[in-house]
Amino acid sequence: MCIRDRYNTDTLIFAKPLELEYFEFLGKRFVYDVVVGKDFAGKYLIGTYLEVIVDGKCKLYRKYDKKLVAFTQGYKYAAAETAAETYQLQTSLYVKFNENEAPFFLPKKRKILLKLFADQKYELKKFIKQHRLKFTSDDDFIALVNKYNSLI
Numbered sequence: 001m002c003i004r005d006r007y008n009t010d011t012l013i014f015a016k017p018l019e020l021e022y023f024e025f026l027g028k029r030f031v032y033d034v035v036v037g038k039d040f041a042g043k044y045l046i047g048t049y050l051e052v053i054v055d056g057k058c059k060l061y062r063k064y065d066k067k068l069v070a071f072t073q074g075y076k077y078a079a080a081e082t083a084a085e086t087y088q089l090q091t092s093l094y095v096k097f098n099e100n101e102a103p104f105f106l107p108k109k110r111k112i113l114l115k116l117f118a119d120q121k122y123e124l125k126k127f128i129k130q131h132r133l134k135f136t137s138d139d140d141f142i143a144l145v146n147k148y149n150s151l152i
Contacts, residue, residue, distance in 0.1 A: 017032040017047065017049075018032065020032060022052070028051050028052075029051065029052045029055075030049045030050065030051055030052065031049070031050055031052055031061070032047060032048070032049055032050075033047070033048065033050055033061070033096070033102065033103055034046065034047050034048075034102050035048055035050070035063065035094060035102060035103055035105070036102065036105070045102070048063060050062065050063050050094060050103065051063075051064070053093075053138070053142060053145075054142055054145045054146060054149070056145075056146075056149035057149055057152055058095060058096070058097055058145055058148050058149050058152065059095070059096040059103075059145075060093060060094075060095055060106075060141060060142060060145040061093065061094040061095070061096065061103055062091050062092070062093055062094075062138070063091065063092045063093075063094060064089065064090075064091055065089075065090045065091070065092070066087045066088070066089060066090070067087065067088050067090050068085055068086075068087055068088075069085065069086055069087070069088045070084070070085050071084060071085070071086065091138075092105060092106075093105075093106040093138065093141050094106060095116065095145060104116060106141060108135045108136075109135075110128065110135065113135070113144070117144075117148055119152075120148055120151045120152065123147075123151055124144065124147060124148060124151075127143075127144070127147050128144070131143060
């Protein structure tokens with residue numbers, strides 16, 4: 001079962017997210033999966049919606065989060081300075097190798113990335129060097145996962 005956003009609104013609510021295969025919202029495709037979260041108490045599993053960026057044998061997902069950030073506005077050294085808070089959008093990438101496993105968080109360090117893709121490590125290492133991938137943008141990760149899918 002899937003749901004497509006027909007009314008172009010900004011909110012969708014699902015009572016039973018596990019019964020949905022996927023849904024499309026504002027032109028993007030989302031799936032529900034369990035990922036490993038981390039906070040001051042340690043690691044935990046959390047169900048979340050992930051945007052599908054690359055859909056192949058190996059899947060690449062983007063997770064959206066909002067973080068509350070404090071800032072001050074007004075004059076820097078005057079009494080009129082006021083403190084305020086705003087929400088800042090943060091994204092993180094996850095890769096899923098098998099349907100029966102939870103997605104893995106994708107780090108931005110090349111050595112750790114190559115350990116995740118160990119079965120095609122040497123071919124991907126050449127690809128990274130040849131295309132000068134720095135993993136500073138999502139496009140670099142998309143290129144890596146697409147190359148990996150072409151190799152397996």
